Amino acid sequence: MSNITPLPLADWIDAFVEWLTQAEFIFGPLTDFIGYLISGFEWFFGIFPPWLLLLIMVGLTFWFAGRKIGLTVFVLLGLLLIWNLGYWEDMVLTLAIVLTAGVISIVIGVPMGIWMSRSSAVEGAIKPVLDFMQTMPAFVYLIPAVAFFGIGMVPGVVASVIFAMPPTIRFTNLGIRQVPTEIIEASEAFGSTGNQKLFKVQLPMAKTTIMAGINQTIMLALSMVVIASMIGADGLGTAVYFAVGRNDVGGGFEAGLAIVIVAIILDRLTQGIGASKRK
Amino acid sequence: MAKIQVEDLTKVFGKRPSRAIKLLEQGKSKDEILEETGCTVGVNRTSFSVEAGEIFVIMGLSGSGKSTLVRLLNRLIDPTEGSVWVDGDDLARMDDKGLRKIRREKMSMVFQQFGLFPFRTILDNVAYGLEIQGLEEEEKKKKADEALQLVGLGGYGNMYPDELSGGMQQRVGLARALAADTDILLMDEAFSALDPLIRKEMQDELLELQGRMKKTIVFITHDLDEALRLGDRITIMKDGRIVQIGTPEDILQHPADDYVAKFVEDVDRSKVFTAEAVMKRPEVLTIDKDGPRVALQRMKKEGISSLYVTNKDRTLLGIVHADEVSDLVEQGSEDIRSVLHEDVPTVQKDTVVKEMIELLTYKNTPVAVIDEENKIVGIVVRGSVMALLSGKEVSAVE
Ligand SMILES: Nc1ncnc2c1ncn2[C@@H]1O[C@H](COP(=O)(O)OP(=O)(O)OP(=O)(O)O)[C@@H](O)[C@H]1O
Ligand SMILES: [Mg+2]
Numbered sequence: 001m002s003n004i005t006p007l008p009l010a011d012w013i014d015a016f017v018e019w020l021t022q023a024e025f026i027f028g029p030l031t032d033f034i035g036y037l038i039s040g041f042e043w044f045f046g047i048f049p050p051w052l053l054l055l056i057m058v059g060l061t062f063w064f065a066g067r068k069i070g071l072t073v074f075v076l077l078g079l080l081l082i083w084n085l086g087y088w089e090d091m092v093l094t095l096a097i098v099l100t101a102g103v104i105s106i107v108i109g110v111p112m113g114i115w116m117s118r119s120s121a122v123e124g125a126i127k128p129v130l131d132f133m134q135t136m137p138a139f140v141y142l143i144p145a146v147a148f149f150g151i152g153m154v155p156g157v158v159a160s161v162i163f164a165m166p167p168t169i170r171f172t173n174l175g176i177r178q179v180p181t182e183i184i185e186a187s188e189a190f191g192s193t194g195n196q197k198l199f200k201v202q203l204p205m206a207k208t209t210i211m212a213g214i215n216q217t218i219m220l221a222l223s224m225v226v227i228a229s230m231i232g233a234d235g236l237g238t239a240v241y242f243a244v245g246r247n248d249v250g251g252g253f254e255a256g257l258a259i260v261i262v263a264i265i266l267d268r269l270t271q272g273i274g275a276s277k278r279k
Numbered sequence: 280m281a282k283i284q285v286e287d288l289t290k291v292f293g294k295r296p297s298r299a300i301k302l303l304e305q306g307k308s309k310d311e312i313l314e315e316t317g318c319t320v321g322v323n324r325t326s327f328s329v330e331a332g333e334i335f336v337i338m339g340l341s342g343s344g345k346s347t348l349v350r351l352l353n354r355l356i357d358p359t360e361g362s363v364w365v366d367g368d369d370l371a372r373m374d375d376k377g378l379r380k381i382r383r384e385k386m387s388m389v390f391q392q393f394g395l396f397p398f399r400t401i402l403d404n405v406a407y408g409l410e411i412q413g414l415e416e417e418e419k420k421k422k423a424d425e426a427l428q429l430v431g432l433g434g435y436g437n438m439y440p441d442e443l444s445g446g447m448q449q450r451v452g453l454a455r456a457l458a459a460d461t462d463i464l465l466m467d468e469a470f471s472a473l474d475p476l477i478r479k480e481m482q483d484e485l486l487e488l489q490g491r492m493k494k495t496i497v498f499i500t501h502d503l504d505e506a507l508r509l510g511d512r513i514t515i516m517k518d519g520r521i522v523q524i525g526t527p528e529d530i531l532q533h534p535a536d537d538y539v540a541k542f543v544e545d546v547d548r549s550k551v552f553t554a555e556a557v558m559k560r561p562e563v564l565t566i567d568k569d570g571p572r573v574a575l576q577r578m579k580k581e582g583i584s585s586l587y588v589t590n591k592d593r594t595l596l597g598i599v600h601a602d603e604v605s606d607l608v609e610q611g612s613e614d615i616r617s618v619l620h621e622d623v624p625t626v627q628k629d630t631v632v633k634e635m636i637e638l639l640t641y642k643n644t645p646v647a648v649i650d651e652e653n654k655i656v657g658i659v660v661r662g663s664v665m666a667l668l669s670g671k672e673v674s675a676v677e
Contacts, residue, residue: 185355186394190408190459191383200410204398 017147027148034100034154041096050088054079061265065272075268078261087236087258094225094235094262097153101160101221106214109165113172113210114198123173130166138163138224142231156224156233164220171213175206211274218266225259236262280367281328282463282495283352288325288361290347290519293318296359309518321347323519324361331462332493334485336506338542339516345499346391348516349465352497353386354378365463383412386463387456391471391499393448395440401451402427402436408459426458427451429484431477445472450481457488464496470505482508503542507531507551515539527551548668549633554626557667558648558657564588564615566596571607571615574599585644588619593654595647597621625649628656632664639664 045053057079062072082091116123141162145155179202187201203210229237236259243252291299299318302311309320322344329335337345350356352363354370363370365381373381387408395404406423414422427433430450432443440448449472456464470478482505489496500506506513507527515522515530515538523535531551534540564574564586578586584601596619603618624638624646638646639661648657 180392180394182390182392182394183396185350186388186390186396186455187407188355189353189382189386189388189390189465190411190455191379191381192411193379196411200407201396205396207398 105165109168117176156228167216175209215270290321336510344519387459389469426454
């Protein structure tokens, strides 16, 4: 093999990325937009004093996740612990990043999924891309994210979106394709337009499946926070990252625990909304 | 103009239908074509027309193409070949907008597996067609509720489909189609999940509705009794082809081939045939014209023991019996009225044979068939009913 010249794949990609970064007119506004979203969430969470935000979060879990007393008590204690350990600010930052990534993933992913469900050709074209996005080590996404968006929260969100969006797309496609033929025919037989069929029948029928995809997306986005902290996305991830750098086992554990608590809350909340009974 | 006109309609499922079509034209069978091309013939060159106000029943074994055929009628499935006209408009030439208009305003469908929307309440399910038609909320609710009442589910509007039994769900599907209030109803085994009692009730309801609203109904069923009860005409399908189209009596009396004959062999004929099909031309005595002697001679000639008596305009007055008439002759009286029995068994032309059997066994006289003006149009004797029930050809009024 040694006398075969290796393909200059890295050079090509560098060149491509170089060319892309010139497109400041795209990435400038995009960076601003994502930045606004993040600060919007931060600002929103900042309105409430911590104790009130805490109560709201406990209330939401109680309400949406099936009114389970045990879970509610756990959430209350967990959030009190985070507050007590001094990670409240970091948690709010993390939530802002995850929710921003989640919203962007949904806004792009659901329509993509719908598009995919309508044509087998589109499905065939997008599926391998999704596989690629998911099998690529998450770490790799940091590089283009930094190249296009610099350092900070925004590239963190961008990397999270790329890594976390595929389940939303897949599950939307799957959910719509799973609707029984006769139900689709019933809606067509009464003269529904494509949009009526989509909004009155397909999306409601696929709702549970789509919510399962969104749940996975949110969890994946949360799992990116530590990795994203390497490029300056602040929050709980940064606390873990620094603890690793300082070989601070105790501190790392505390921050890690905080992430786990947030993960459980987000998981139960998104699952609860997906399963919430009709009406 | 026929309400629905179907010409040479063919549907082949599969990758290369054109080859299958060629083989069809060479007269190859469905199985052979499946083997050679991997294509399934759903419907094979069928032609027929459905008249306005008619209940047109499609029958056939499982897989014979009934559901496929009915889906071609509102183009839920695009035909491989052939055409469908609804009120003179060619469905194939219609753009999406035109097709939607037809589906909204002209035809609604009841599905074999119900096709209800599980996340909608029963009332909202029934209102779906009206919602698509763009009705106001109030109006929509009112009409949907009426349709639910009609199928006997008035109190269930706020429940969800999975809270209802299969039969009840099927009736919701029926209500949804009825609510849309279209001229044409396509009903794919619409009563198959109902228990016998409710099924009969629904059949009566449909016939009653039909009497009032004069819809055009294409009704698919597996059940021959149902077909005979509901159908103005019946189509029998086999392997995607139409084997026979005819009135219920046609199909029973003149089955086109062994397949149809097998289909109908176990049917309860007494529920299908009417007095009209078994009656004979009546020998009658005209009162004030014919006397007892004429009566006796006429009975002797025909070899019968009683005779119906009518006015000059054939209005039925009663019956006289041979023994009493001969007494009259011996007494030298001309007064036929003195031996006239006015209490006679009568039926209408459209009374089914089953309802006459008791009359026939009860008294040993033939049953008189009369029209709306009480005029005699025929008589039914035991012999012809026996012949009919045993499957023999009966000649109608000679
Ligand atoms: N979507 C489809 N793809 C391929 N083949 C089909 C499809 N739909 C129906 N067929 C085939 O077409 C033929 C007719 O099916 P169809 O559903 O019309 O029968 P049916 O008379 O309604 O039967 P049943 O009484 O069981 O409802 C069958 O051989 C079936 O396998
Ligand atoms: Mg069928």
